[in-house]
Amino acid sequence: MNAASPEVLSALRACVGEDRVLVDAGALEHYGRDWTRVHPAAPLAVVLPGSVGEVQALVRLALERQLALVPSGGRTGLSGGAVACQGEVVVALDRINQITDFNPVDRTVRCGAGVVTAQLQAFAQERELFYPVDFASSGSSQIGGNIATNAGGIKVIRHGMTRDWVAGLKLVTGTGELLDLNRGLVKNNAGYDLRQLVVGAEGTLGIIVEATMRLARPPQDLAVLVLAVADMAAVMRVLEAYQSAMDLQAFEFFSELALQKVVAHQGLQRPFDTVAPFYALLEVERGSAADMEQAMALFEHCAEQGWVLDGVVSQSVAQAQALWRLREDISETISRWTPYKNDISTTIARVPDFLAEIEAVVNEAYPDFEIVWFGHIGDGNVHLNVLKPDALPMAEFQQRCSEVSRWVFEIVQRYEGSISAEHGVGLLKKAYLHYSRSPLEIQIMRQIKQVFDPAGIMNPGKIFDA
Numbered sequence: 001m002n003a004a005s006p007e008v009l010s011a012l013r014a015c016v017g018e019d020r021v022l023v024d025a026g027a028l029e030h031y032g033r034d035w036t037r038v039h040p041a042a043p044l045a046v047v048l049p050g051s052v053g054e055v056q057a058l059v060r061l062a063l064e065r066q067l068a069l070v071p072s073g074g075r076t077g078l079s080g081g082a083v084a085c086q087g088e089v090v091v092a093l094d095r096i097n098q099i100t101d102f103n104p105v106d107r108t109v110r111c112g113a114g115v116v117t118a119q120l121q122a123f124a125q126e127r128e129l130f131y132p133v134d135f136a137s138s139g140s141s142q143i144g145g146n147i148a149t150n151a152g153g154i155k156v157i158r159h160g161m162t163r164d165w166v167a168g169l170k171l172v173t174g175t176g177e178l179l180d181l182n183r184g185l186v187k188n189n190a191g192y193d194l195r196q197l198v199v200g201a202e203g204t205l206g207i208i209v210e211a212t213m214r215l216a217r218p219p220q221d222l223a224v225l226v227l228a229v230a231d232m233a234a235v236m237r238v239l240e241a242y243q244s245a246m247d248l249q250a251f252e253f254f255s256e257l258a259l260q261k262v263v264a265h266q267g268l269q270r271p272f273d274t275v276a277p278f279y280a281l282l283e284v285e286r287g288s289a290a291d292m293e294q295a296m297a298l299f300e301h302c303a304e305q306g307w308v309l310d311g312v313v314s315q316s317v318a319q320a321q322a323l324w325r326l327r328e329d330i331s332e333t334i335s336r337w338t339p340y341k342n343d344i345s346t347t348i349a350r351v352p353d354f355l356a357e358i359e360a361v362v363n364e365a366y367p368d369f370e371i372v373w374f375g376h377i378g379d380g381n382v383h384l385n386v387l388k389p390d391a392l393p394m395a396e397f398q399q400r401c402s403e404v405s406r407w408v409f410e411i412v413q414r415y416e417g418s419i420s421a422e423h424g425v426g427l428l429k430k431a432y433l434h435y436s437r438s439p440l441e442i443q444i445m446r447q448i449k450q451v452f453d454p455a456g457i458m459n460p461g462k463i464f465d466a
Ligand SMILES: O=C(O)CC[C@@H](O)C(=O)O
Pocket: 078, 136, 153, 328, 331, 332, 341, 342, 375, 376, 383, 384, 385, 422
């Protein structure tokens, strides 16, 4: 790894202040990686700007000195989008973390890019409002990173993804200019919506420094159901049955192996004794007694059809939270097996056939590996995690999995699905982008990057190579 020259370091310090430039090994390691743990961290330095002006100064310096910049939020990403492994300068937005300008009429609030998701959720709750984009990493993920990756999570079926909640954002482009996009407007058809282009661009178009986020009314008294389901096809039948009759707040699923791991490692209880191949977790609003009667009638119907084998309904907030942990804690639980991750989707109607094909391929290809299925099946998005056997060296494991990935992605392509439904492309899925995007789409993406970042200093090498 190249060490930063004294000139570069003093120029960085001139931008952000003496003690806001970190080069010690611990900081480089900490800020240089995300949750993927695949690429070793190797940044040149870490800088912690405290204002938009400082971010602009850093970008101008990067242009002058040909430094690559990696914007960095909570680094909870799962595709290597925030990894600095090639001597880049990490621009950590942690200090730009103020919540200001709450506007109760528009129900919007202005957030620095470094505001943590849970901080925004708590801010909303104190005002009897609700920020609905939620996921297991909400305690450390930051709004800027959520926007850069268009984070989804566990309520997408009801509330959409991060892009649906961004009323405006400010971006420092690759030329150091500041763009103020959409400015909180509900209606704005005056030309292209550049705000939405920036959402999900994984920091390749510039550094998001601020966002105006929308808030919602909080949902009423939620009930969580966990159902034991006979097979993958039955999971979709249960989804259809419930969705045709009720507004669901969430519809998630996980496999028996996922349940076993999470129960064993998080000290949780199984929801019931029945063992089934899959479990569905549903969340509904307990609006009235009639709503709960409806939910129970649907349960009876699904049981009669043989789709559902058992089930439980939360009777308190604490019980609802405990049931949610069975699903939300899976990713963290299995991280100790450094899993090979797939995050794939197709349209909901095609999910049953799609999953049947994927299941057949992976069961045949990985007879000796543990496969953990879970995810947001109500959105057509499943997480397929292959666990590394302890004895198998990492390189060999990655090699075997990436071969199988190609077969999986061929199916994804045939189903016109996505090779990255939720986690973004980053470094990890870059080689597979063409399974989901046409050559023309990729060419247009490159051209767009050129416009925002002509010198190629913004998170280079992520999503595609220049
Ligand atoms: O670890 C994964 O594969 C998924 C993580 C996250 O998107 C989730 O849905 O829990």
